[in-house]
Amino acid sequence: MMACHFLRALFRIQQTSTSSSSSGRSRRIRRAAYASMAYSAGTRRAWSRALLRKLRSRARLRFPRRLSRAATPQRRDMDQAQVLRKLVPGGPSMDDCKLLEETADYIRCLTTQVRLMQTVMDSISS
């Protein structure tokens, strides 16, 4: 279950990183967040499989967060699908139909994870 995995990871991070930098800890938390998402969906989904592969290869978890403003004129229909492909893990190898399906599931998972993190934040800071 997503919450269990994430909380345990948080606990581990807290125990083992008392001397490390705040940004290092933040990166580990972020990684734990995406890991929890991937584990909760398991191998059922293409996006979660792609994410698991990325995590296991210890690659830097990167989704293109900032498209350079300079290079963005009016985007056409085709380009938006490409943009979406870059945002959803495993996107580049999906056809448009699969992309929509995976996107829907990915969004569901993302929102759950965000809500979980907010809940943890609220519990800790109260």
Place this chain on the structure above:
Amino acid sequence: MSGRDRRITDEEINELVSKLQSLLPESRRRNIGRNKREIREAAVAIKIMSGRDRRITDEEINELVSKLQSLLPESRRRNIGRASASKLLKETCSYIKSLHREVDGLSDRLSGLMATMDSNSPQADIIRSLLRS
């Protein structure tokens, strides 16, 4: 793009698009329009595009755009500057990006909060109790 030549039915496309649409928060859904027909046309547009070679011409795009716009009722045409398919995808991309940013932001804040914790603090107890529940 792997361009798998799979025949997808209209129903499947409609289902996918409404599923996707239903996941957008209300405020973003408004940007697209709740008109089912618009969405259907967006789905058709996506279906057409997915059946094609990636190199879609400007003419085809313009044709698609005018076709979509002509199908919108007058009242909605005002709200939509461009094709519905494009809007739907754009809103989705924008939403996913904002969710990614939220994960980043929450990670930063959690990291900050954890810096003030030690294993004996009440916050650590909260996490432990959350784990147990």
